[in-house]
Amino acid sequence: xxxxxxxxxxxxxxxxxxxxxxxxxxxxxxxxxxxxxxxxxxxxxxxxxxxxxxxxxxxxxxxxxxxxxxxxxxxxxxxxxxxxxxxxxxxxxxxxxxxxxxxxxxxxxxxxxxxxxxxxxxxxxxxxxxxxxxxxxxxxxxxxxxxxxxxxxxxxxxxxxxxxxxxxxxxxxxxxxxxxxxxxxxxxxxxxxxxxxxxxxxxxxxxxxxxxxxxxxxxxxxxxxxxxxxxxxxxxxxxxxxxxxxxxxxxxxxxxxxxxxxxxxxxxxxxxxxxxxxxxxxxxxxxxxxxxxxxxxxxxxxxxxxxxxxxxxxxxxxxxxxxxxxxxxxxxxxxxxxxxxxxxxxxxxxxxxxxxxxxxxxxxxx
Numbered sequence: 430x431x432x433x434x435x436x437x438x439x440x441x442x443x444x445x446x447x448x449x450x451x452x453x454x455x456x457x458x459x460x461x462x463x464x465x466x467x468x469x470x471x472x473x474x475x476x477x478x479x480x481x482x483x484x485x486x487x488x489x490x491x492x493x494x495x496x497x498x499x500x501x502x503x504x505x506x507x508x509x510x511x512x513x514x515x516x517x518x519x520x521x522x523x524x525x526x527x528x529x530x531x532x533x534x535x536x537x538x539x540x541x542x543x544x545x546x547x548x549x550x551x552x553x554x555x556x557x558x559x560x561x562x563x564x565x566x567x568x569x570x571x572x573x574x575x576x577x578x579x580x581x582x583x584x585x586x587x588x589x590x591x592x593x594x595x596x597x598x599x600x601x602x603x604x605x606x607x608x609x610x611x612x613x614x615x616x617x618x619x620x621x622x623x624x625x626x627x628x629x630x631x632x633x634x635x636x637x638x639x640x641x642x643x644x645x646x647x648x649x650x651x652x653x654x655x656x657x658x659x660x661x662x663x664x665x666x667x668x669x670x671x672x673x674x675x676x677x678x679x680x681x682x683x684x685x686x687x688x689x690x691x692x693x694x695x696x697x698x699x700x701x702x703x704x705x706x707x708x709x710x711x712x713x714x715x716x717x718x719x720x721x722x723x724x725x726x727x728x729x730x731x732x733x734x735x736x737x738x739x740x741x742x743x744x745x746x747x748x749x750x751x752x753x754x755x756x757x758x759x760x761x762x763x764x765x766x767x768x769x770x771x772x773x774x775x776x777x778x779x780x781x782x783x784x785x786x787x788x789x790x791x792x793x794x795x
Contacts, residue, residue: 451470451795452468452469452470452471452795453468453469453470453751453752453753453794453795454467454468454475454795455468455469455749455758455792456488456497456794457488457760457786457789457791458486458487458499458786458787458788458790459477459485459786459787460484460784460785462479462480462482462501463477463478463479463485463784464477464480464485464488464510465477465478465784466478466515467780467782469752469793472768472780474781474782477784478510478515478516480499480501480506480520481506481517481520481522482501482503482504482505482520482522483501483502483503483504483506484501484502484787485499485500485501485502485787485789486500486501486502486787486788486789487499487534487535487789488791489534489536489537490512492539492602494512494794495511495513496510496511496512496518496537496541497510497512497792498535498536500532500535500546505522505523505524505529505530505531505532506522506523506524507521507532507535507568507570508520508521509541512794519570519571521568521570521573523568523574523575526553527552527553528550528551528552528553530548530549530550531549531551532546532547532548532566533563533598536599536600538604538619539600539602539604540604542569542570542571543567543568543569543570543576544567544568544570545565546565546566546568546598547564547565547581547598547609548563548564548566548578549561549562549563549564550564562580562581564578564581565578565579565607565617585611597609597610600679601654601679602654602679604619605619605620606618606679606682607619610656613629614627614677614684616628616682626682628682628684654678654679654680655676655679656677657674657676657677657699657708657729658675658699659674659675659696659697659699659710660672660686661673661692662688669691670691670692671688671689671690671691671692672689672690672692672693673686673687673688674686674689674699674727674729674732687732689727689732689733693712693714694713695712695713695714696710696711696712696713697710697711697712697748700748700750700757702750702754703753703754705729706728706729706730707727707729707754707771708726708727708728708729709724709726709727709750710724710725711725711748712725712737713742720742721739721742722741722742723737723738723739723740724737724738724740724757725737726771736774738773740767740769740776741767741776743759743761744762745762745788746759746760747760747761747788747790747791749790749791749793750771750793751793752793752795754771755770755771755772756769756770757769757770757774758791760782760786761786761787761788762785762788763786764782764784764785765782766779766780766782767779767780768780
């Protein structure tokens, strides 16, 4: 009896140390027109949400974590999913037989009535297509229409990297300022859409992964009003390129950069664990048959690279993290989701998603 009691006590102690694993739902865009929901505890698909406006291209969780905002390609649409019920509560399409829109990500305002994005408008004429320059675009989700567009200043256009790429757009917690993250941080007053500040930065090195975005980094941190990601910097004399951790306070508009080491060829934005100490990135080198992929683990308290580990590459993939920071996810361009342990950085299991997923990213909700 004594031995049994000791065994139970030891087991309870282990549970206290490790914590009880709680399930979370993983929302991912899927071909041809849905968002799939995956239970990370069961390792199984639990729902498929049909989208009326077509192929999902980006997912964005609201500040209160109650809604997911989805942009779509097929019909230039925006759809709003209620996280609790997993139902679409709003949807709209801006496309007409002669006009199409392409969105570069986006973010809802705190009220959930307005959606801020960068959009490219394409008009079909009798003999040609007219493609406008990308513009800041405000969509009224209740009226289901564009209520304002503002052209980007010429000095800010380079951040779009081709026009259709997804870019980093954030709002301050009070909704008064819009932040456009590119080769610099452009701060815009949402009242009159005038630029109030430009914070010069070295351009974040995100080209290695086609699906790398700033939005995912912010959602992973789960700290509204703060933005943390990987940035590059170079000294003005010998141009020695280093990477480091950049932290931006959306309320105070302050930025600080702490170098970590020599910049690798290509690196994603950070996935930050809930303890705010451990951060993970994916580094890629080479192309095609010579492509090599590694997980890098960075200690944010000391800004030191703790360890790294190689994993099997895919031609295209997205990078995510579980809600408790215990698992890393590699997914996209396939029907599988690979699960890696954050302590060992080794493959634990492969989950069947039962669907080919898009590059829209992942939203994790407990």
